[in-house]
Amino acid sequence: MKIEVWQGDITTLAVDAIVNAANESLLGGGGVDGAIHLAAGPGLLEDCERLPQVRPGVRCPTGEVVTTDAHALPARFVLHTVGPVWHDGQRDERALLANCYWKSLQLAEKLGARSIAFPAISCGVYGYPLYRAAEVAATETLAWQRSHREPRRIILVAYNTATFKAYQQALAAAGQPLGDAESSSWAERMHAPLAAMA
Template sequence: MVSIRALQADITRCDVDAIVNAANPSLLGGGGVDGAIHRAAGPALLQACRRVPEVAPGVRCPTGEARITPGFALPARHVVHTVGPVWRGGHAGEAALLAACYDASLALATAAGARSIAFPAISCGVYGYPAEAAVSIAVATVRARVDDTAIEVVFCCHDAAMRARYVAALDR
């Protein structure tokens, strides 16, 4: 059986094959987990992200999609960059876009040969997605796909409260 678990840890130090970056559409770094990953990976990550072609002016990764780069100075071999939706009240397709982030990230990591992946709480920071709803979508989406991928999944949480949300969702 494939393992899915929640862990309170620094995602930049997770011992997994791939970590997921909650990125912005430019992929050129930002705050929160995005900034932490860029700092920990070193300047080569920014250079790799700059080489990802733009699909629109300033957009290398549209919302709900994912791109993959090497992990450079990170313990993880790969960084999967995904752009979660900004919360707009729940009536602008946010749930489908958030689920697409998890699907696309798992697909890219699996295609790259990753056997383990760590996810942050995508869209729960400055993008304002309500944590309970985001956690439910994350767990349901990963559960629906993980048997097809045979990849170990870690929901890497920055604090105990977020980890508790994931543990409760995983226990349901």
């Protein structure tokens, strides 16, 4: 298996788990966080509100991950992770972002998920430089796939062409070339029912 790259709306993918780039409150926000909450319906926010706060206003610290049901989404689980805000690269941003990927994969494995889709964590309002973030995503997911059996299908979801190209370049630099035809064929398969993917 290879790490897959797909451009489009992460909320439409029929995978076992999708990752939400959330904020520490887990009460919704903009970008992919807002899109996931909108597509999932109000039950997702209710689930998040029920999660315990580790300190006032914080249900998931930066670099950590928690899970909820996916509600109206075609996925089974939503894994909420909080990426770092980019400052200068000297405040453990890379390690925290790497934790988002690795701990999400650990939790997905624990949940029995065979497929997982990631957005471009921290690349929106948190300001993480795109190509640096793509390198972390490629490095961490490839390392996981080489040492674990599940989730065996890992998809990096790009919200625009620039992100799609950044992922492809990062994967190629890490030793995994990926062509456009391969990506589009995967996109078609991802919309098949979960039973057809077993």
